[in-house]
Amino acid sequence: MSILNLDITKDRCPMTFVKTKLKLEELEPGDTLEILLTAGEPLNNVPRTATEQGYTVLETTLVKENIYKVVIRK
Amino acid sequence: MALTDSQIERYSRHIILKEVGGKGQQKLLASRVLIIGAGGLGAPVALYLAAAGIGTIGIADADNVDLSNLQRQVIHFTPDIGKPKVDSAREKIQAINPDVQVRCYHEWINAANIMGIIGEYDFVVDATDNFAAKFLINDACILAGKPYSHGGILQFVGQTITVLPGESTCYRCIFPTPPPKDAIPTCSQAGVIGVLPGVIGSIQATEAIKFLLGKGELLAGRLLMYDALKMKFRDVAINRNPNCPLCGEHPTITEARDELDLLTVCDLEQ
Amino acid sequence: MTITVNGKKTDLPENSGRTIDSLLAELDVSQPLYVTVELNGEILERNAFDATLVATGDTIEFLYFMGGGC
Numbered sequence: 001m002s003i004l005n006l007d008i009t010k011d012r013c014p015m016t017f018v019k020t021k022l023k024l025e026e027l028e029p030g031d032t033l034e035i036l037l038t039a040g041e042p043l044n045n046v047p048r049t050a051t052e053q054g055y056t057v058l059e060t061t062l063v064k065e066n067i068y069k070v071v072i073r074k
Numbered sequence: 075m076a077l078t079d080s081q082i083e084r085y086s087r088h089i090i091l092k093e094v095g096g097k098g099q100q101k102l103l104a105s106r107v108l109i110i111g112a113g114g115l116g117a118p119v120a121l122y123l124a125a126a127g128i129g130t131i132g133i134a135d136a137d138n139v140d141l142s143n144l145q146r147q148v149i150h151f152t153p154d155i156g157k158p159k160v161d162s163a164r165e166k167i168q169a170i171n172p173d174v175q176v177r178c179y180h181e182w183i184n185a186a187n188i189m190g191i192i193g194e195y196d197f198v199v200d201a202t203d204n205f206a207a208k209f210l211i212n213d214a215c216i217l218a219g220k221p222y223s224h225g226g227i228l229q230f231v232g233q234t235i236t237v238l239p240g241e242s243t244c245y246r247c248i249f250p251t252p253p254p255k256d257a258i259p260t261c262s263q264a265g266v267i268g269v270l271p272g273v274i275g276s277i278q279a280t281e282a283i284k285f286l287l288g289k290g291e292l293l294a295g296r297l298l299m300y301d302a303l304k305m306k307f308r309d310v311a312i313n314r315n316p317n318c319p320l321c322g323e324h325p326t327i328t329e330a331r332d333e334l335d336l337l338t339v340c341d342l343e344q
Numbered sequence: 345m346t347i348t349v350n351g352k353k354t355d356l357p358e359n360s361g362r363t364i365d366s367l368l369a370e371l372d373v374s375q376p377l378y379v380t381v382e383l384n385g386e387i388l389e390r391n392a393f394d395a396t397l398v399a400t401g402d403t404i405e406f407l408y409f410m411g412g413g414c
Contacts, residue, residue: 018086022077022096053092113414147414203414226410233410248387253378253409261412271413297407308351310405315387 002031008046009036009067016042017049020072024055027074032058035070043068075100081173085127093289099127103173105286108132108192110183110211111201112159114261114271115225115278117149119199122279124167124174128286131167132195134179135159146268183207185330188214197282198222201275203261205252206333212237212245214330216321221285223278223293228259230267230302232274235293235312236281239321242294247315247322252333270302345400356398364393364404373406380407 006023008016016037023033037046047057050072058071077085077096081103088094088102107128109116112135123131139147139154139162147159154162160178167176179191183202188210192198198220200211208224215222216239224245225234237244277298284290298309320327345356349371356362356370364383368376381388382405388396398404 014086014090015083018082018089021089022082025096049090111413115413143414201413203412205409205411208411225413227412228410231410248380248407249409253375257378258375258409258411261414266412310351310382310407311385312382312387312407313385317387317389 002028004031004033005035006033007036008042009038011042013041013045017046020046020050021053024050024072024074029074032071032073035072036063037068037070039066039068043070046070047072075103081127084171084173088126093287098287098289101288102127102283102286103129105197106130106132106195107197107199107282107286108134108195109199109201110134110207111203112147112149112163113137113143113201113203114146114227114266115201115275116163116199117147118272118275119201119279119282120149120163120167121170122276123282124170126279126283127171127173128282129173130175130177130195132177132179132191133160133163133167134181134183134191135163136180136182142262146266146271148272183210185210185214185332188330189218192218192220195220197285199278199282200224201278205258208245209252209333210330213320213327215239216244216246217328217330223281225271225274225278227266227270227274228261229264230270232270232300232302233297234274234277234281235297236285238292238294243312243314244318244321246320246327247318248297248312250315250317250319267302270300273300273302345398347398347400348403350405360397362398364388364396364398367398367404368393375408378409381405382407 008019047070051057056073058073061069063069085099088099089096105128107123109119112133137159139150139157139159141155143150149166150162158180160180164176164178167174198215219239221238223236281292296309296311300307316323347354364381373379384403
């Protein structure tokens with residue numbers, strides 16, 4: 001099982017989910033994507049939209065200050 | 075081919091959609107759609123397919139833009155009067171989206187050229203304004219196995235059906251033979267509310283996009299009818315007709331042909 | 345008798361001899377010479393219009409030519 005990484009801390013919605021989606025398309029079923037994103041809109045939107053589209057959010061952890069790590073599995 | 079940063083931004087609202095994604099957008103960019111007719115129906119089809127990033131759009135029309143077109147053919151502007159419609163259309167398509175390659179056919183589509191032209195496309199849109207063309211397009215697409223969208227409008231009503239050759243109802247299943255010349259009024263005789271082809275054409279573009287993505291339910295075997303005055307849509311299920319002269323059990327039509335006597339005076343005087 | 349015409353329930357005076365042809369006249373259907381008739385889900389051959397009887401509960405769709413697009 002592969003683990004891919006994505007840093008979208010510099011991006012604004014909706015590009016945050018767009019980039020997440022494109023990265024998720026590269027995954028095989030069972031792979032995970034570890035995303036670094038900021039609190040606020042990205043944190044509110046990305047995990048929720050991923051779940052709506054059939055992906056599984058495994059964890060959401062505060063890394064430092066405003067930055068969260070979200071792990072999504074295909 | 076991977077999407078560039080500019081394409082990721084341009085098509086971001088498509089990419090977000092579960093039914094599209096980057097993969098779907100790449101499919102659209104690799105697709106080829108032919109629009110026969112650059113008038114009332116062809117205009118919204120061309121505009122929306124360009125915006126959607128259909129990689130190759132073919133557009134066929136022998137006419138030039140005239141003033142009376144501008145009430146409804148929203149791809150043509152006042153400075154385009156006198157210009158071939160295909161050139162006017164190409165300019166707007168490329169201004170919306172330089173990713174799109176446009177192929178222009180500034181000629182009448184007829185039995186002699188149609189099979190060669192449609193062969194290069196994945197999906198065809200009938201955006202024509204006469205029965206000779208509608209029957210020709212249906213016959214050619216069925217014979218060539220090309221899926222297509224049929225559209226027709228008049229005054230305040232419109233209808234559309236999507237035809238999947240070998241699978242679903244074709245135009246001749248419903249209307250086995252064309253009406254005699256001048257039996258049914260044209261838009262120039264009876265009039266048409268300008269926005270009407272915008273609605274039907276947008277639906278035709280939607281069907282093309284869904285077909286190319288392989289998503290959603292098409293209007294295959296369903297005739298969608300729109301009444302703008304009553305603001306009602308209804309769709310009627312229509313099975314394939316075993317007596318259809320083209321796709322039925324005992325076909326009598328085996329090649330594309332021109333029904334020249336159906337063309338009205340308005341068409342012939344161009 | 346009650347039939348459904350173009351999606352609407354339509355009451356007609358009882359008439360056991362009513363054919364599709366006579367129905368076209370009775371309802372003043374447009375394009376009577378060219379209209380396509382779908383009866384209970386199947387397209388009816390034009391040459392059967394005068395021989396096909398309309399029965400209560402029938403579902404009929406009238407489908408018209410629309411040739412505009414320019």
